[in-house]
Amino acid sequence: MVSYILLLTLLLAIIKLMFNKIVTIIKVEKILFYIFLFLIPLQLRGILYWNNNEWNSIFLYLTDILFVGVLILWARRLICERNMSRFAGRNKPRFHRDEISKLLLIGFLIVAGISLFFAGNLNVGIFRFIKLVEFIL
Secondary structure: OHHHHHHHHHHHHHHHHHHOOOOOHHHHHHHHHHHHHHHOOOOOEEEEEEEOEEEEEEEEEHHHHHHHHHHHHHHHHHHHHHHHHHHOOOOOOOOOOOHHHHHHHHHHHHHHHHHHHHOOOHHHHHHHHHHHHHHHO
16 A cells, blocks of 8 residues: 555656656656666556466556556657757668668567467467567567
8 A cells, every 4th residue: 555655656746747847858758767667576566357367367567557658758759859850950860770680570579469369368368469569669
């Protein structure tokens, strides 16, 4: 119960900082990332689907929610920086490095996605596929 009060206090502090004009999106992104790192060992989770044991069940971890939030803020910052550099007349170079490794990862994800059709429990298979995508990101 104390951890939920602490988390609620941290989330309210983040919301307050987000509305403050001084704090930029980079600072909010860093704060969320540090909270994410702090909460990894706690493994706070909610049960979405229970099937007699932990391996066949689906959970929603608080760290998953924070990870998605950090990814959204990171993507928003990159898009804003890219748009600003275009208006300034500076085009960032396209990504040319490690294209082979990116293609291999995409191929692996495609094969993993196809294997969902052969899963014994489709709900758990989809959940584990989402966790795999999260790990790759």
